[in-house]
Amino acid sequence: MAELLKLDIDVPARLAGHRLDQAAAELIPDYSRARLQSWIKGGQLTVDGNTAKPKDKLFGGERLRLRAELEPQGEWRPQALDLQVVFEDDSLLVINKPAGLVVHPAAGNPDGTLLNGLLHYCPALERVPRAGIVHRLDKDTSGLMVVAKTLPAQTSLVQQLKARTVSRQYDALAQGAISGGGTVDAPIGRHRQNRLKMAVLDFGGKEAITHYRVRERFRTHTLLRCALATGRTHQIRVHMAYIRHPLVGDPLYGGRPRLPPEASPELARALQQFPRQALHAAELCLRHPRSDEEMRWRAPIPADMLRLLELLREDAGTASAADGIGI
Known part of the structure; x- marks a missing residue:
């Protein structure tokens, strides 16, 4: 209605x-x-x-x-999904999206998406363009997303995103030992040959800036905290691959898995078979559309990434102990 x-x-x-x-x-x-x-x-x-x-x-x-x-803004049908709602009021919804959930219907995913679930959870969202979705996460990236429940809230969030005042920070498990933090400032556009991929381009790309810092080091991997200054498609994945530290499990940009020397069979199997890019939207900060209050939400690292980190910690500890015995 x-x-x-x-x-x-x-x-x-x-x-x-x-x-x-x-x-x-x-x-x-x-x-x-x-x-x-x-x-x-x-x-x-x-x-x-x-x-x-x-x-x-x-x-x-x-x-x-x-x-x-x-008026209703689309012909998508509501579908009951198990949404993990982190926060809700009259203006906003904050969702902790699981890996594997597509955000918006498209040719290959006509339904069963986050948008379908949002329309079932909050039918009033049918009057907001794209059911209030103002930014996206890749299908296999987990973590926090904000949804506008009203047109005024959507306008405010879009303006904040354009002004780059929304803080989005991600936990990313990268291949290779990274010694310290840094910034990747490299324009991104559609890959010249493979239209399914994005790439850093010398000409024709859009500005893309990713800041990263080291959270934890392992023998041949590094857990990073990445902050987006821009929001290009696949940005963190493309930028980390560009500096030769692609994300574990990334099917488009990851290349062959890198295994620590003499890794345990369990760790080797976990790295080789990790089913998605190891990327999680861990923190979201913005100003509330009505009160202008700064609001911040955090989502813990999901179980699949957590298990992989535990195995990497065990591997690092075992290697350190072995090195100590040999001194």
């Missing part, structure tokens, strides 16, 4: 000479410029009761009248 949005606002004198869409964006900041323009063109947002064009100039003193129905 559509929700009717009603709003009446007088244009202040200070906005005299402004375009209608510019003035509307300032006076009705809870909705995006594109949405306001569509309402103007559709006659839902009028000036003194008359239809107008987005570029029409205002004199000040006019009455803007908004009467818009928030």
